[in-house]
Amino acid sequence: MNRLVLMAGVCAAALTAGAALAQTAPAQISDDKVKIAVLNDMAGVYADPTGMGSVEAVRMAVEEMGGKVAGKPVEVIFADHQNKPDVGASLANKWIDTEQVDVIVDVPTSSVALAVQEITRQKNRVFLISGGGAAQLTGPACSPTTAHWTYDTYALAQGMGTAGPKMLGDSWYFLTVDYAFGHALERDVSEVLKANGAKVAGAVRHPLNTADFSSFLLQAQSSQAKVIALANAGGDTVNSIKQAQEFGLTQGGQTLASMLMFPTDIHSLGLQAAQGLVLTDGWNPDRDEESRAFVKAYMARTGRMPSMIQAGSYSAVRHYLKAIAAAGTDEAKAVMAKMRETPVNDAFTKGGTLRIDGRMVHDMYLMQVKTPAESKGPWDYYKVLTTIPGEQAYRPLDKGGCPLAK
Structure with missing residues (x-):
């Protein structure tokens, strides 16, 4: 009988220790990688200021982090939403449900951005808006997992x-x-x-x-x-x-x-x-040496000057990856909390702050x-x-x- 009591005590202690360890262990990266999806206009009216130029800017941010965050690889994918809300929503749902995308980036055409924002809100994914401009994205339609980065109306x-x-x-x-x-x-x-x-x-x-x-x-x-x-x-x-x-x-x-x-x-x-x-x-782009260095590196890759949307996509992803590293997880709300805690200082802006409504406040x-x-x-x-x-x-x-x- 005493032996059974002793064994029960040992098991209980082990369970308690295990629970404590689980509480103090660092959070994990889902699917052992961070997947970034750039969604924008690849061939239409907004292709020049967004398009593949935004993809290259995001790739630059990933490369600056060494292609990894929290020891896990970072993957970048992209697609054309054709400036159609239904197409953008369909892509966002597919990416999240079947391709384990962690964050969606850019999304010009505000009607598309509003549709995608609702999906990322419901499915707890980070949404980094650089291309969409409607101010209602941080107004009545605001989301706890959205950062509206570059500008608004x-x-x-x-x-x-x-x-x-x-x-x-x-x-x-x-x-x-x-x-x-x-x-x-x-x-x-x-x-x-x-x-x-x-x-x-x-x-x-x-x-x-x-x-x-x-x-x-x-x-x-x-x-x-x-x-x-x-x-x-x-x-x-x-x-x-x-x-x-x-x-x-x-x-x-x-x-x-x-x-x-x-x-x-x-x-x-x-x-x-x-x-x-x-x-x-x-x-x-001529703000200081850091902004000029970014322009030089970007133009070496693309042959053209980056737009504010492309520079904003770079900045938003860079800040997002740093937040994952600090949080030790890619869970959306935890990452957003870290993004709000930390000022934005990079080639795009100095002293930028991310508010609770999702607005990143910086100089215009x-x-x-x-x-x-x-x-x-x-x-x-x-x-x-x-x-x-x-x-x-x-x-x-x-x-x-x-x-x-x-």
Whole structure:
């Protein structure tokens, strides 16, 4: 009997010790690897500022970590969402359910980003948004596993809406891409313009990736507004600027203002056509030696200047991998907690902070496209007019309607 009691005591002690060991043992990496999926536009209107360029930027972040984190390999896969929410959602579900993807990155086209965010929320996966811009991603639709990294429509509005009336004119008309991003950008910029004394004369909306802007530009021209605000991006911005010049809008005294523009857009237009354009950007590639070194390394791989979206994808993944190393696990909420604890200091930004609503707060820049005489060489396109501190650029945490902020 005493022997049985003794054996029971030993077993109980062993179980207690085992439980204690389980509690103190480092967490594991699921499936013994970290799998990163880049989801964006590979062939359409946003392919230049995102596309394979974002994949290369993510690969650079992985290589900086030695291709491993917490002793486990890191794998990068990618796909084209074709700017369609149903395609993006289908890919996200497949990746998570059958391919054990841990994090989805980039996702331009806000309607796609909103669909993917709901999936990553439900399935407890990290979502690092660099390409999607709608501010509602960190507003009512916010998620505890999302980091909205590079820019949003609110920040773009703060830059252009505050300085625009003084620099460009006091009456504005919007040429807006007809989906969530364009609607949010038009709304946010309009509110700031009005608060700064400008009049919004109206707006016309065009389909995503349209080839013919003639009817929309004629409406903008007939508005007689001093400024035609382009609430679109990528190929739509390039085509609308080219066709606006063909229709004589700028020659007639109206000014074009791009709400969102990328170095590849300037490259497509040429400095002669793009000079003087004012825009808001989330990244200054000439900020310091670290940013310039990233640009040099990126251009050696791709032959072109990275957009803020591509630089943001690099930064977000780099910060994510460092958080996994610190947490010892790739479990989404644990990683997000580490990401919020740690300031973001890299080639993209200095002193960036990730809030509970998912917004990564960092400086924004009001830029102007250089004249051909000012440019020092290929891809030297921007000069900084002013730096907008992150606390001023981004919507206050208590004003966005994110349930997590409560």
